[in-house]
Amino acid sequence: MRLSGLRPIALVLTREVMITVLLLLGVSFVVFVILYLAPGDPFSMLVEGQVQSEEARAGAREALGFSQSWYSQYFSWVTQMLQGDFGTSIRTGLPVASELVFVGFNTLILTIGSMLVTLLIAVPIALYSSVRGTTALSWPLTMFAYVVSALPVFWLGYIVIYIFMHRFGLFPLMTSSSRGFSWLYALLPIVVLGVGNGTISEVIRSLRDEMGRVMSEDYIRTARAKGASVWKHSFKEGFLIPVTEIIAAKIPFILGGAVIVEQVFNWPGMGRMAWQAAQDRDFPVIMGIAMLAAVFVRMGSMFQRVVYVMVNPRASKE
Amino acid sequence: MKNYSQRSGEIGDFSDIPFWKKADAADLVYVSYGLLIVTLVVVSYLLGAFHLLPHDPHDIRLDLMMSPPGTAGHLLGTDFMGRDIFSRLIVGIQAYFLPGLLAVAISLIGGSTLGVLAGYRGGMADTAITYFTNLVDSFPRLVLILLVVAAFKPDIYYIMIVVGLTNVPVVASLVKGKILFLKQKNFVEAAVSLGLPARTIILKHILWYNCRSLLIIQATLGMGEAILMETSLSYLGFGVQEPSPSWGNMVQAGANYFMQGKFWPSTAPALAILFTIMGFHLLGDGLNNLLEGKRGR
Numbered sequence: 001m002r003l004s005g006l007r008p009i010a011l012v013l014t015r016e017v018m019i020t021v022l023l024l025l026g027v028s029f030v031v032f033v034i035l036y037l038a039p040g041d042p043f044s045m046l047v048e049g050q051v052q053s054e055e056a057r058a059g060a061r062e063a064l065g066f067s068q069s070w071y072s073q074y075f076s077w078v079t080q081m082l083q084g085d086f087g088t089s090i091r092t093g094l095p096v097a098s099e100l101v102f103v104g105f106n107t108l109i110l111t112i113g114s115m116l117v118t119l120l121i122a123v124p125i126a127l128y129s130s131v132r133g134t135t136a137l138s139w140p141l142t143m144f145a146y147v148v149s150a151l152p153v154f155w156l157g158y159i160v161i162y163i164f165m166h167r168f169g170l171f172p173l174m175t176s177s178s179r180g181f182s183w184l185y186a187l188l189p190i191v192v193l194g195v196g197n198g199t200i201s202e203v204i205r206s207l208r209d210e211m212g213r214v215m216s217e218d219y220i221r222t223a224r225a226k227g228a229s230v231w232k233h234s235f236k237e238g239f240l241i242p243v244t245e246i247i248a249a250k251i252p253f254i255l256g257g258a259v260i261v262e263q264v265f266n267w268p269g270m271g272r273m274a275w276q277a278a279q280d281r282d283f284p285v286i287m288g289i290a291m292l293a294a295v296f297v298r299m300g301s302m303f304q305r306v307v308y309v310m311v312n313p314r315a316s317k318e
Numbered sequence: 319m320k321n322y323s324q325r326s327g328e329i330g331d332f333s334d335i336p337f338w339k340k341a342d343a344a345d346l347v348y349v350s351y352g353l354l355i356v357t358l359v360v361v362s363y364l365l366g367a368f369h370l371l372p373h374d375p376h377d378i379r380l381d382l383m384m385s386p387p388g389t390a391g392h393l394l395g396t397d398f399m400g401r402d403i404f405s406r407l408i409v410g411i412q413a414y415f416l417p418g419l420l421a422v423a424i425s426l427i428g429g430s431t432l433g434v435l436a437g438y439r440g441g442m443a444d445t446a447i448t449y450f451t452n453l454v455d456s457f458p459r460l461v462l463i464l465l466v467v468a469a470f471k472p473d474i475y476y477i478m479i480v481v482g483l484t485n486v487p488v489v490a491s492l493v494k495g496k497i498l499f500l501k502q503k504n505f506v507e508a509a510v511s512l513g514l515p516a517r518t519i520i521l522k523h524i525l526w527y528n529c530r531s532l533l534i535i536q537a538t539l540g541m542g543e544a545i546l547m548e549t550s551l552s553y554l555g556f557g558v559q560e561p562s563p564s565w566g567n568m569v570q571a572g573a574n575y576f577m578q579g580k581f582w583p584s585t586a587p588a589l590a591i592l593f594t595i596m597g598f599h600l601l602g603d604g605l606n607n608l609l610e611g612k613r614g615r
Contacts, residue, residue: 019452026453031465038469139344150542150595154553155569155588158576165577198546249455256460260550271460275554278464286468290461297456 008316012309013302020298027294028081032074035283081291087284091276096288099273104292107269110190110261111254111296115247117194118203123243126207130215130238145201153196153257157264160192189265197257199250206246207239214238236311248304251297345607352538352601355594359411366409373402375409375563384580397568397583398575406563407590413552413564417478418544422537424482429489430533434520436490437497447494451487459484463551472556474548481547482540489536496529531609535602542598549591565591 080087086096125141214220214234223233259271266272270289277285309316365371372393379400387395387403394404432450435443463480470476500506509519525533551557552566560567565587572584 022449023452023456026449027457030453030457034465034469142344146596146599147592150592150599152546152549152553152569152588152591154550154573155584155591158573158584162577162579162581166579252455252458255458259458259460259464260554263554274461274464278468278556281468283468286465290457290465293458293461294456297458301456 008309008313009306011316012305016302016305020302023298024291024294025078028078028291029074031287031290032077035287036070036073038281038283077287086288086291089277089285090282091280091285096284099285100270100288100292103268103270103273103289104296106267107255107258107262107271108296109186110193110258110267110269111251113186113190114193114197114254114258114261117191118197118200119243119247121195122200122203123207126204127211127239129204130208130211141204145204148195149198149201151196153192153198153260154264156196157189157192157261160188161264164188185265189261189267192265193254193257193261196261197250197254199246199253202250203243203246207242210242211238241308241311244304244307248300251300252293255293255296345604348600348604349608352597352599352604355597356601359415359594362408363411363415366412371402371405371408373405375401375405376561377401384575384583387582387586394586395582398571403568403583403586406568407565407587410563410565410568410587410590413474413558413562413566414545414548417474417548418541420475421478421482421485421544421547422540424479425485425489425540426533426537428483428486429536430493430525430529432486432490433493434497434525437494437501438516438520438524444494447487447490451491454484454487457484459547460550463547464556467551467556472551472559474551474557477547477551477557478544481544485536485540485543489533492532492536493525493529496532497524500524500528531605535606535609538598538602538605542595542602545591545595545598 077087084097086100088095089099125145129135129138129141211234214237215230220230220234223230255271258269259274261267262269262271263275270292274286274289276282277289373391377400379396382389382392382396382400384398385392385396385400387393389395392402392404394402394407397403397406432443432447436447459481462484463477466476466480506519506523509523514523548557548564549566549569552564553570555567555570558564558567560571568587569584569591572580572582572587576584
């Protein structure tokens with residue numbers, strides 16, 4: 001790419017980073033306020049029945065940072081986070097940050113993999129119906145999209161586990177000694193989340209409408225008249241932009257679905273950790289997960305903006 | 319859509335008229351299926367509320383454990399404690415009906431207030447909406463709910479308040495867009511020049527006459543989402559707790575038996591979730607096509 005092509009991207013990246021910083025501050029504030037308003041701080045659960053004297057209680061509170069005013073608590077939390085310190089888990093006593101890297105990576109694999117599965121299913125359907133219009137196949141395809149978007153993802157998970165366990169007799173959870181099927185162990189939840197995250201129908205709808213619109217543009221007619229490749233001319237506007245847009249917008253939903261799929265398949269990711277933390281009222285862990293999830297969502301949206309500006313550099317001046 | 323159907327040549331080999339007819343028929347089917355589901359849900363809710371059930375949903379019959387569907391007296395069979403699944407499905411509606419309505423009410427009232435402020439007044443409210451929308455969008459809803467569950471208690475009403483609040487920006491931006499469009503219309507200008515108070519213009523001319531269908535559609539879609547959230551959280555163990563039935567915790571309770579090949583106790587509630595949510599989605603989309611004239615192909 002020429003140097004002049006990088007300028008709009010740099011512009012939009014700068015602006016997106018600033019927006020991200022503002023939004024992450026907002027998210028951290030919301031997270032903090034919710035947990036600050038919580039009745040019965042986790043401290044009292046932690047030391048319940050262990051510390052008797054009032055002075056010892058006060059000392060323990062002091063050590064854990066519970067005695068400060070709300071704004072100094074908030075600021076010390078944010079500054080610690082900026083230094084990469086997410087506190088220690090109340091349940092395990094381990095630092096949250098290193099756990100977050102581990103579970104975040106696992107969830108990232110699950111999320112990106114399931115997005116690919118979603119696209120593999122949705123894109124052919126969308127392109128087929130945008131190019132062919134209404135055919136005998138449209139009705140079943142539309143119904144398929146509706147059924148899939150209403151399918152409870154946990155039940156879908158059970159069906160898949162059952163089929164693989166009983167029909168093919170392979171499931172790594174049963175034979176943990178042989179790691180031969182570990183790729184399968186990774187693949188099943190990815191496919192289940194890809195089908196059941198409820199975004200297939202929206203990807204189909206948005207891509208079909210956009211592609212249909214682009215197909216009726218003048219420049220496509222010109223390309224067709226010249227005998228040039230229609231796909232090449234419609235790719236950027238009719239495919240790349242809608243796909244990145246809808247995927248970026250749906251990342252929160254996919255992460256939400258990941259919470260359930262991780263629960264069904266015992267996938268050691270953010271969702272499972274958040275579930276455990278919600279059960280234990282483990283505030284530092286759930287705060288860290290919320291921030292990490294927000295970072296993922298913002299990364300997706302930044303990626304979408306960059307793709308958009310690469311296709312249409314004028315948009316960087318908006 | 320319009321420019322698409324004007325195309326000719328190898329891509330669109332269909333004539334306009336049968337297509338429109340077909341689209342209308344599909345929308346009618348969507349809407350009638352959706353209305354059927356809504357009626358079933360409301361009737362079942364009332365049946366559950368007045369305890370007009372074939373069996374007591376809490377009646378444990380260990381001699382009838384895991385009966386298949388069609389067992390005498392138990393239309394949909396029984397679960398792992400011999401409780402009647404059909405009755406539990408009906409009572410399970412209690413778990414999301416009123417909480418779901420609360421979520422819908424919050425999102426509609428909050429959304430139209432914010433939307434009117436942004437569309438009619440603009441300025442600060444507009445910026446606030448944009449920021450609020452972005453804030454809500456940069457957060458997986460389920461993580462936010464888990465946060466609230468951790469902070470307060472696993473109560474379905476708290477969860478539904480969060481669901482309602484997170485839907486506010488969606489409704490707000492739709493209402494705002496509609497108002498920006500309506501503001502250019504003559505009737506709003508006429509109402510303003512007649513000296514009608516802003517309250518009348520907003521409530522009557524804009525919200526009631528022109529945003530009615532939009533709000534109904536959003537209510538339908540919002541209810542579908544509330545059901546999905548309730549069942550997901552009950553499945554995760556944060557919503558309605560055993561022995562009270564919820565479709566989510568019924569699927570969860572049947573899971574162990576599912577692996578032994580006894581599909582029914584968790585499949586029945588899962589199918590109930592599937593058909594109900596599909597009904598609400600179809601109703602929303604069908605109404606959208608019929609009332610708002612947006613034809614999704």
